Amino acid sequence: MSNTNKLSILTKGFLKENAVFVMLLGMCPALGTTTSAVNGMGMGLATMFVLVMSNIVVSLIKNLIPDKVRIPSYIVIIATFVTIVDLSMHAYIPSLYKALGLFIPLIVVNCVVLGRAEAFASKNNVLDSILDGLGMGLGFTLALVILGGVREILGSGSIFGIDLHIFPGDGMLVFVLAPGAFIALGYIIAITNKINKKFQKA
């Protein structure tokens, strides 16, 4: 495979096939954890770790797994890495664990992770699968940070916990709550579509 191809495997997850904004996968953590940019980033990075590790393992043993039991096998592999993240985060980053704790176990059922194992890692070699996991994971993280950032700016008037002093009061509360997540997501998807259309024309 040529180098441009490798690069496109890595970068396609950023915009063209962005898991959240284009493929609309992994909505539950994307909407649930993005009350602030930091939470979004933590969730994104945790998901990326699981994505890369499960992609590596799945592509290594893809020929050893009989077709009929591939989904349960992938789920067990993914669940293993999720539990590792859960335990290590609890042990070494307790403050982030406190904010995300509830959503970490849910990475198991994040369709982005299973989707990449099934659609990519089970058909490609290890190196490509790592690149794919990294690209998709970074794209997912980017999406969560943008969504979390927008909601934090509008909802609490701060970004990454730094007060911007743009609102006299507390900001628009609705953006911290669930409806704001959908509103913000809707607008960002519209913008992403616009950008992607422009790229296709060019």
Added chain:
Amino acid sequence: MATKMKSTILSMSLVLLVIASLSSGLLAYVYSLTKDAIDLANKQKKIEALTQVMPEFYNSPIDEAYKIASDGDSLNCYLGKDANGEVIGIAIETYTDKAFSGKFTVMVGLQPDGVIYNTIMLEHQETPGLGDKAEKNKSDWSNQYNGKNPSTNNIAVTKDGGEIDGITAATISSRAYSDAVQRAYNAYMNEVKPNLGL
């Protein structure tokens, strides 16, 4: 490239067996690696909460913790002692199930005479931006309880005729906080104070 494994009963069960055993082995290993750190993190969190709700103590309240009865349930009680072994503060890990979502836990620190020294929210699932203002690092709302004695001060929210100004737009969370504090105070008066000989 190696050919793909065929799906027979034997191969399917073998592969699943191997994957499951490998991952449980790996998880057992990671668990044993992180167990101490997790216990330490939990303990640290508790010590941090205790130092905030009691005057400076010289003993180790966590190792001397005990359970006290409260309305058919039990609460954890921690005693803070000064250098002479006198009890100078009592911390009670209390809870309420009247919260807006789920139940939340509060660490309530009392002086031996029953006056509230400080309270701190431990765990909760209240609405971000509204009910979570009961957290110390979000707003100083919960400082209103400090210095009040529930036997002479009514620590209900003003809407219920008490002295605590509820959190704007989060009356249920405020009520629940008062409920948790009251529960700790009642448990202290009924179960702890008589035994302290104060």
